[in-house]
Amino acid sequence: MTKAQSLWNHGVKIGAIGGVSVLVICLIGMVESFGKRFIIAGYLPMGVTIALIISMFAAFIAAKKTPIPEKSIQFANAVMSGFVTSGLLAIFVIIGRSIKLRVVFVEASPVLYNILTGGISGAGGIFILLFAGLLCGAFSGLLIVLTDLPRKLIINAIATVFALGLLQELILPILNSWDLGVTNYLAGLFYTLNGLTPIGAILAVIIFCILYLLWHANQNTIKTKYSNLPKATQKKTKYFGLLILAIILIFLPQFLGLFLSEVLTIVGLYVLLGLGLNIVVGYAGLLDLGYVAFFAIGSYVVALLTSPQIFDIGLNFWQALPIAVICGILAGVMLGIPVLKMRGDYLAIATLGFGEIIRILVLSDFLKPWLGGAQGIGSIPNPNFMGFLMVKPQHIYYLILAGCILVVFISLRLKNSRLGRAWMAMREDEDVAQAMGINLVATKLLAFATGAGFSALSGAIFASKIGSVYPHSFNVFISINVVCIVIIGGIGSLPGIVVGAAALMGLPELLREFADYRMFVYGVALVIMMLLRPEGLLPEVRHKIELHDETETGTQTAAQP
Amino acid sequence: MKLKPERKLLLSLKGDFMTLLSIQNMTKRFGGLVALNALNINVKEKSIHSIIGPNGAGKTTFFNCLTGFYRPEEGEVLLSGNSIVGLSPDRIVHKGIARTYQNIRLFPNLTALENVMVGYHVHLKSSFIGPILGLKSTKMEEAKAKQIAMDLLKYVKMEGKENTLAKNFPYGEQRRLEMARALASQPKLLLLDEPTAGMNPRETQDMMDFIEHMRGEIGITIVLIEHQMRVVMNISDIVTVFDYGKMIAEGLPEEIKNNKTVIEAYLGSGDAADSH
Numbered sequence: 001m002t003k004a005q006s007l008w009n010h011g012v013k014i015g016a017i018g019g020v021s022v023l024v025i026c027l028i029g030m031v032e033s034f035g036k037r038f039i040i041a042g043y044l045p046m047g048v049t050i051a052l053i054i055s056m057f058a059a060f061i062a063a064k065k066t067p068i069p070e071k072s073i074q075f076a077n078a079v080m081s082g083f084v085t086s087g088l089l090a091i092f093v094i095i096g097r098s099i100k101l102r103v104v105f106v107e108a109s110p111v112l113y114n115i116l117t118g119g120i121s122g123a124g125g126i127f128i129l130l131f132a133g134l135l136c137g138a139f140s141g142l143l144i145v146l147t148d149l150p151r152k153l154i155i156n157a158i159a160t161v162f163a164l165g166l167l168q169e170l171i172l173p174i175l176n177s178w179d180l181g182v183t184n185y186l187a188g189l190f191y192t193l194n195g196l197t198p199i200g201a202i203l204a205v206i207i208f209c210i211l212y213l214l215w216h217a218n219q220n221t222i223k224t225k226y227s228n229l230p231k232a233t234q235k236k237t238k239y240f241g242l243l244i245l246a247i248i249l250i251f252l253p254q255f256l257g258l259f260l261s262e263v264l265t266i267v268g269l270y271v272l273l274g275l276g277l278n279i280v281v282g283y284a285g286l287l288d289l290g291y292v293a294f295f296a297i298g299s300y301v302v303a304l305l306t307s308p309q310i311f312d313i314g315l316n317f318w319q320a321l322p323i324a325v326i327c328g329i330l331a332g333v334m335l336g337i338p339v340l341k342m343r344g345d346y347l348a349i350a351t352l353g354f355g356e357i358i359r360i361l362v363l364s365d366f367l368k369p370w371l372g373g374a375q376g377i378g379s380i381p382n383p384n385f386m387g388f389l390m391v392k393p394q395h396i397y398y399l400i401l402a403g404c405i406l407v408v409f410i411s412l413r414l415k416n417s418r419l420g421r422a423w424m425a426m427r428e429d430e431d432v433a434q435a436m437g438i439n440l441v442a443t444k445l446l447a448f449a450t451g452a453g454f455s456a457l458s459g460a461i462f463a464s465k466i467g468s469v470y471p472h473s474f475n476v477f478i479s480i481n482v483v484c485i486v487i488i489g490g491i492g493s494l495p496g497i498v499v500g501a502a503a504l505m506g507l508p509e510l511l512r513e514f515a516d517y518r519m520f521v522y523g524v525a526l527v528i529m530m531l532l533r534p535e536g537l538l539p540e541v542r543h544k545i546e547l548h549d550e551t552e553t554g555t556q557t558a559a560q561p
Numbered sequence: 562m563k564l565k566p567e568r569k570l571l572l573s574l575k576g577d578f579m580t581l582l583s584i585q586n587m588t589k590r591f592g593g594l595v596a597l598n599a600l601n602i603n604v605k606e607k608s609i610h611s612i613i614g615p616n617g618a619g620k621t622t623f624f625n626c627l628t629g630f631y632r633p634e635e636g637e638v639l640l641s642g643n644s645i646v647g648l649s650p651d652r653i654v655h656k657g658i659a660r661t662y663q664n665i666r667l668f669p670n671l672t673a674l675e676n677v678m679v680g681y682h683v684h685l686k687s688s689f690i691g692p693i694l695g696l697k698s699t700k701m702e703e704a705k706a707k708q709i710a711m712d713l714l715k716y717v718k719m720e721g722k723e724n725t726l727a728k729n730f731p732y733g734e735q736r737r738l739e740m741a742r743a744l745a746s747q748p749k750l751l752l753l754d755e756p757t758a759g760m761n762p763r764e765t766q767d768m769m770d771f772i773e774h775m776r777g778e779i780g781i782t783i784v785l786i787e788h789q790m791r792v793v794m795n796i797s798d799i800v801t802v803f804d805y806g807k808m809i810a811e812g813l814p815e816e817i818k819n820n821k822t823v824i825e826a827y828l829g830s831g832d833a834a835d836s837h
Contacts, residue, residue, distance in 0.1 A: 419688055424670075428669060436679050436680055450689075
């Protein structure tokens with residue numbers, strides 16, 4: 001291989017990977033079904049945006065991985081990558097237009113070709129496609145060539161516009177619900193019924209840039225000012241921040257409509273599940289894939305005790321709740337005992353089995369007289385709080401919020417205790433933990449029991465919120481979702497779990513086209529996260545130290561008293 | 562600082578130093594392989610008792626049997642007269658035996674302070690309810706544990722590094738941290754498995770001085786595994802030599818140095834007593 005060839009290697013290779021990626025999302029229909037949703041109304045549909053972002057990302061990586069740190073060569077590689085990406089797509093379009101690919105690929109329709117070629121048929125369209133690829137490459141190349149500040153500025157500005165467009169269904173109803181002159185004006189200025197207005201997008205970029213530059217310029221002075229404050233004032237500031245957060249959380253459902261509150265409760269239930277699993281997986285290092293079992297147990301216990309169907313015991317929600325949690329804890333111990341000696345993969349498989357056993361038991365005809373079989377149990381009464389019936393999702397929200405606060409409190413308290421340290425020691429090295437005097441049986445069972453109790457709590461709220469329980473609500477995907485939330489959010493990090501739940505559970509509810517591709521996107525997200533940010537979106541501070549700035553650790557700790 | 566020869570003699574020979582650990586007829590088999598063969602060893606209180614032997618002689622297996630990680634097929638282990646054979650590792654820590662490992666086994670992603678505090682685990686009582694309710698007894702217990710851990714870190718010359726993750730320490734500090742963690746359980750008997758493995762002669766000497774100091778200051782009994790005979794000669798009160806799971810010699814360092822059986826079995830040929 002000549003030197004010139006090896007120079008282009010990265011551009012071609014990574015461009016091809018980008019091309020294949022775009023091709024895949026085209027062929028599974030993502031580009032087309034996302035084509036109806038606009039980021040910028042009339043100009044930029046979301047499907048195309050995703051394709052553009054992938055090709056830009058590929059070009060960016062190609063330039064970054066270029067072995068020779070010369071800007072011109074990096075730039076050329078980026079352009080090359082963009083060109084290869086679009087070239088692959090162009091070949092696909094040409095083939096697709098001459099042969100009927102639909103026999104094999106259902107989604108390879110003329111509509112897709114039109115999207116890819118900007119709606120122009122013939123050679124002109126192909127030319128546009130290639131040109132777009134070159135532009136993407138050149139844009140990424142420019143980003144590489146630029147210095148740090150403008151690069152960050154541009155990337156973050158694009159991300160802002162993308163997020164604003166994506167979250168339209170979240171932001172627009174909030175603006176509308178205020179129904180003031182200002183908010184109505186803002187809503188009209190920024191949004192159409194489908195996507196940002198071009199003016200809104202430009203305004204968003206400008207506002208973002210100004211804010212970002214202001215922050216960048218004053219960042220250091222603000223930080224030093226804060227650290228120069230006396231300890232008591234710092235603490236006060238912290239409490240003030242917490243107070244503001246509390247006020248926002250308390251009044252949040254007032255701004256959100258019915259639909260968004262519903263989404264919020266779903267996110268909240270998953271936060272609760274994630275916090276519970278975090279104890280088992282994050283603290284104690286026991287990979288539990290059957291976590292849904294305890295969720296199901298919590299739900300069914302509440303259903304059996306409160307619903308007039310089947311047994312007609314007639315307890316109210318508050319009487320049933322502690323029983324449900326205790327049943328969850330007992331189930332956690334029961335699962336824990338047989339798997340005490342198992343580690344790692346074996347534990348994951350065994351717990352996965354446990355989750356399925358519970359679901360199949362509930363579904364079985366054998367237990368139908370007691371658990372309702374496939375028909376489930378209905379007419380579960382809504383919780384009644386001091387004479388006030390919690391019917392709407394806005395009401396249930398407060399129940400979930402209270403649950404989350406309780407669980408966060410317990411998690412934080414336990415983390416820095418003898419038990420928390422024992423869990424973490426066990427996670428790090430089971431044998432040595434035992435050789436330090438830690439009773440593995442008790443410590444493991446406590447981890448399982450605590451996690452299971454939180455899960456049952458979540459399940460109990462779920463049952464009374466929905467009003468009915470069915471075996472199909474408790475399939476293995478719930479377990480997988482929760483594990484994904486914990487991993488993507490950041491193992492061991494409580495804020496990470498909230499972010500993870502919002503991203504993985506909230507977004508798909510807001511973007512309904514997304515539902516078909518949920519598992520695909522999770523898989524891709526997990527792989528990308530593991531490659532680029534293995535510590536999670538909002539990592540626990542310590543995890544961040546572990547995985548990245550090894551050199552910085554010393555200085556950080558040295559600075560601490 | 563080396564002990565005077567008279568004191569060593571006193572420690573090893575005189576009867577008024579009680580036997581802390583008594584191993585009687587201990588045998589451990591792995592299938593057909595006899596890893597430890599009818600060992601009889603007595604460890605005197607406050608002594609430094611070294612166990613040496615070539616690779617594969619069964620030294621680490623011996624430690625694993627003492628700490629409950631393996632269960633010996635036959636024999637008895639008495640710690641201050643009480644049998645500890647068959648207890649689980651965590652129970653044995655409660656009885657007062659702590660150990661370090663040949664290949665350092667810290668909790669890599671916990672801080673130095675947390676590592677040492679885990680070592681103090683056996684002396685803490687709180688479980689689930691105490692920390693959640695923030696009971697006063699729990700808080701006081703935690704504060705005490707933290708203080709003890711800080712003191713121990715200072716003792717192993719690692720003050721000011723308590724918030725660094727264990728895995729980010731250099732090798733020598735990891736060794737010392739592991740020792741602090743073992744000391745945190747406040748054991749009667751400390752088992753050190755090749756504490757100088759992978760160290761250069763200078764670091765080895767420092768470590769040996771440190772161990773000797775520790776015996777003097779804390780008044781702890783130490784059983785020390787070593788691969789190199791030379792290293793332990795200056796600090797040991799008594800030396801036991803293993804070969805193929807059998808005890809082939811026991812005595813004062815000087816005696817062992819000149820013991821024909823040891824030189825032949827342990828070193829193969831007589832000319833390499835001081836080589837590595």
